Amino acid sequence: MKTVYEGILEMLTFFLSLLLPGASLAAVDSFYPPLNHTTYITNASLGTYGGVFHAPSDKASPTGDSVYNYCTMPHPHVDTYSLPAPVRNGSVDAKLVYLEYVQRHQRRTPYNILPGGENQEYNCDTIHPHLFASPSSGSPAPAQVYGQAYTDPSNPFLYLSNYVNGTCQYPQLTIGGYLDGVQHGRDLHELYSKKLNLIPSTLTQATKDKVWFRSSSAALTQGSAGAVLRGLWPTYTGPLPLHQQPASIDSINRGFSCPKRDTLLDRIQSTTEWDEHIAVTEPLRTKLADMFNASSDAAWMDTWDHFADNFQGRLCNGYELPCSLHDTSACVSDSQAEEVFRAGDWMYNYWWRKNPDVREYIQVIEGLFISELVRKFEAVQKGETGVVYSHTFAHDGDIAPLLGAMGIRALRWPGMGSNVAFEVWETSTHEFFARVLYSGRTIETVHGVLEWIPLGRLIEILSVFVPDDIVALCNS
Incomplete structure (x- = not known):
């Protein structure tokens, strides 16, 4: 016989299934919401779907290993990590023989300042973005200058633009983001160095050859790298190479020119499904446009990228949601922000999982980087590399297509510090297996849970998204 609670839960689950096919009140997994229908966007009762969108301004964020936290995504942690099932x-x-780690930068100020202006100042006095060069010999040592943003009241463009007063550049790493990065590195050290004995516990001239670091040319990824690597090796005092490809041909952060990207995106954003999501969000879009003078700005109206970025940048650094400068009583409500965030999730899932051109779109955005990963895994198989730990500091626009290439079951907007850990294990019979973690959890995909699969199978999954001729594809 059912209890009263079980009966109520069954009824609620039934009614929710009518409103949102695939949802379940019994077991909401904040990492994998039902994103295949636009009712996910418009159902206000879903709120943040178990996600977290707030963080303190001046300290590291607490994270839960099972909770989607946009401000500070979870990462592998010694207290929650378990060995792959067959090993366990x-x-x-x-034994673990190789770790390929790809992460988004830590939290930051927004890229996108509201067209109607901002009603709050952003202050970054508690973090110093250093700007100096040094000879490889180390001598003479440079003065350790750092950037300090300021405005001159005599500059007429200050009053013609939507510049925000304060002491930040937009975007830039915040002190909270820096501290998150240090904790991120500490946790990687506790797990992959102390417990699993893979990452060198200290860096010496000999052990440096076992690690390799890369970032985009953006200050955000460089600053995040400095924070995470400090957490990994708190007593290390020397310089470290952070490899970067030339910005104009970089295989991450859309570095190289590719006209095909725009062609495909126009096609993707002309489908019936895309038009439906535009239609159902029209009331919210109109309210926000009126509030912030955005109706004539296509960059704000064509996708949810700008509004979501602005709201996330505020909430993730201890600020309030914005109000109109022209009507101070007109402020963004929590429910409006939550709908924006759900619309952003739907958008990312459509871009990287569900649109009809997804394979080719991933190829022109991230195919070159995926090919680099494949070559690294092949080198591990063949015993042709001495590197045991490779770490790339990238962007949400890199993490998302990488997750899409693996066929993640549902893709929410990859949050700050989101990360993909490719673990390669070698058996006593010299076979290689892979386990893939997304933000500390074994990733769930259309290929199954990637808990323990032959490394060759992972290479097969990824190779589908490696273009035969990226130059020809981009110009087709």
Whole structure:
């Protein structure tokens, strides 16, 4: 016989299924919401779907290992990590031999300032973005200058633009983001160095050859790298190379020119599904446009990128949601922001998982970087590399197509510090297996849960998104 609670839960689940096919009140997984229908966007009762969109301004964010936290996504942690099932249950004798780690930068100020102006100042006095060069010999050592944003009241463009008073550049790493990065590195050290004995516990001239670091040319990824690597090796005092490809041909952060990207995006954003999401969000779009003078700005009206970025940048750094400068009583409500965030999730899932051109779109955005990952995994298989730990500091526009290439079951907007850990394990019989973690959790995909698969199978999954001729594809 059912209890009263079970009966109520069954009824609520039934009614929710009518409103939002695929949803379940019994087990909401904040990482994998039902994103295949636009009712996910418009159902206000869903709120943040278990996600977190707030963080303190001047300290590291607490994270839960099972909760989607846009401000500070979870990462592998010694307290919540478990060995791959076959290793854990003793059916396989294997050791971790390689870690490929790709992460988004930590939290920051917004890229996008509201067209009607901002009603709050952003202050970054508690973090110093350093700007100096040094000879490879180390001598003479440079003065450690840092950037300090300011405005001159005699500059007439200050009053013609939508510049925000304060002491920040837009975007820039915040002190909270820096501290998140240090904690991120500490946690990686506790797990992959102390517990699993893969990452060198200290960096010496000999162990430096076992690690390799890369970032985009953006200050955000460089600053995040400095924070995370400090957490990994708190007593290290020397310089470290952070590899970067030339910005104009970079295989991450859309560095190289590719006209095909725009062609495909226009096609993707002309489908019936895209038009439906535009139609159902029209009331919210109109309210926000009126509030912030955005109706004539296509960059704000054509996608949810700008509004979501602005609201996320505020809430993730201890600020309030914005109000109109022309009507101070007109402010963005929590429910409006939550709908923007749900619309952003739907948008990312459509871009990287569900649109008809998704394979080719991933190829022109991230195919070159995916090909680099494939070559690294092949080198591990063949015993042709001495590197055991490679870490790339990238952007949400890199994490999302990478997750799409693996066929993640549902893709929410990858939050700050979101990360993909490719673990390669070698058995006592010299077979190679892979386990893939997304923000500390074994990733769930259309290929199944990637808990323990032959490394060759992971290479096959990814290779579908490696273009045969990226130059020809981009110009087709």
